Amino acid sequence: MLVLGLQGSPRKGGNTDTFLAAFLEKAGQAGAVIKTVQVASAGIAPCKGCGYCEKHGTCVITDDTMAMEVYGLMRMADVIVAASPVFFYGISAQLKGLIDRSQTLWARKYVYKLKDPLASTRKGILFSVGASKGRQLFDGINLTTKYFFDAIDAKFSHSMTYRGIESKGAIRKDENFAADIDNAVETIISPLLARRRVLFVSEKGACRAPMAAALAQRQYGDYIQTDYASLSPESELAAPMITKMEQCRLDLTYRTPQQLEKVLMGTTPDLTVVIGEGIDKKAFPGKKRIRWPLAGVFTPDVEMMDQLHQKTKKFVDSLMQHLD
Ligand SMILES: Cc1cc2nc3c(=O)[nH]c(=O)nc-3n(C[C@H](O)[C@H](O)[C@H](O)COP(=O)(O)O)c2cc1C
Incomplete structure (x- = not known):
């Protein structure tokens, strides 16, 4: 059973990267196969908005990591973790680029009426951090993630968001960090592994x-x-x-x-x-x-x-x- 992490921060070893690595390590210890896509360095071209996927069911871009690897990983994954820092109240540009390319999977689902074999059981988890403490800090990210998970046939099952986290590694000092990961693995990953x-x-x-x-x-x-x-x-x-x-x-x-x-x-x-x-x-x-x-x-x-x-x-x- 594959748990796929989409690491959306360009800051390697930053808060998103640290959290996702800790989460995947726990998922691996529980028995899952784990895989991370470092989105910022993956070389994913942005969506052209050309409408090719709606006419043909596949993306017009065929020679980048999204086409050659990430679509396949997203199809094989039982759990997908979208992880991004808050950048101007939204998803990082890097992860948003990957999300936009998922329009192809949206087209396969809604234009071609196809279902992924894992559609009824795949789970989606959001992880996000932001420096400020604003009430609406994660509103934009939550909305984008909701429609992203819907397009890729994943049920938006869990959200882990942290305010007031700015400097590199600050997430480690959050008092709920470790317990939140344990809880998410126990409630989302373990039941799937028990099948x-x-x-x-x-x-x-x-x-x-x-x-x-x-x-x-x-x-x-x-x-x-x-x-x-x-x-x-x-x-x-x-x-x-x-x-x-x-x-x-x-x-x-x-x-x-x-x-x-x-x-x-x-x-x-x-x-x-x-x-x-x-x-x-x-x-x-x-x-x-x-x-x-x-x-x-x-x-x-x-x-x-x-x-x-x-x-x-x-x-x-x-x-x-x-x-x-
Ligand atoms: C381009 C940019 C935009 C940001 N925009 C916001 C923002 O709108 N709200 C906020 O609270 N923090 C914002 N931040 C701060 C980051 O969300 C915060 O430092 C986060 O911990 C970085 O996570 P990372 O270490 O995983 O990259 C921004 C940081 C950058 C670099």
Whole structure:
């Protein structure tokens, strides 16, 4: 389960950076996979406002970190922490740049009517600090964050904001700092981690496993977290599978095949579903391992994808019987 931090301050080692690092460390200790995007140095181009995403469903900018990494991370993340200092009563320009580029995900949701498989369970957390103590200090940031989280299919679940924090490291002296982090990890992260963990593996991790993981996640997201992986993944998900999923209103566009070790980070799934006959069940960890002898799709045309979807749906319908 991935917790993604978007560090929006340009001041490295500043209050936002310090807080986010402490929060992610706790989340990691609780069992989450953690990742930080240092937004100021990530090289994210600002939105052009060209409307391309509304016409085509993807961003016209394809060669920056947002296109090549951050959209994918935001899709894989179960929890997203937006962290920003108050700059002129708003989000830092750096994080706002990333937020504006999320217009693509807004378009996929509201123009193309697609849902992320994690849409019903993904949580969004806001962290912010400001130097002054004004009553409305976080109003602008709260409003922007609310619409950002909505666009990226995250439920705005928790807000941690601190007034009167100015010099580098001042957040550490705040009396609530450590307890607030403990509380947020316990109330937001731990319940998500407590879900049973189901891993789908297939030979290339590009078609059968991600389809099964997406359908299972949508159907049982409150009870299970799903991953898909391969020992030797392809570079991209199979395009006809993504198209089939879009017909089912599920959005897999920014996802990629996953390497086993990266997904698991040393943890063991409750159930591992090994898809197909071609791979050795013992090569994968899992408190329980089952084989689902579903043949690979070598001619991924519309008819084959329909059949694959039908079979996968049937298997997913019966999935919970394997988890006792
Ligand atoms: C460009 C700029 C604008 C700022 N605007 C505000 C503001 O409107 N209100 C406020 O209380 N603090 C403001 N601050 C102060 C920062 O929010 C504060 O120092 C914060 O702790 C910095 O966090 P950081 O260390 O994570 O960068 C501003 C600071 C900068 C550099």
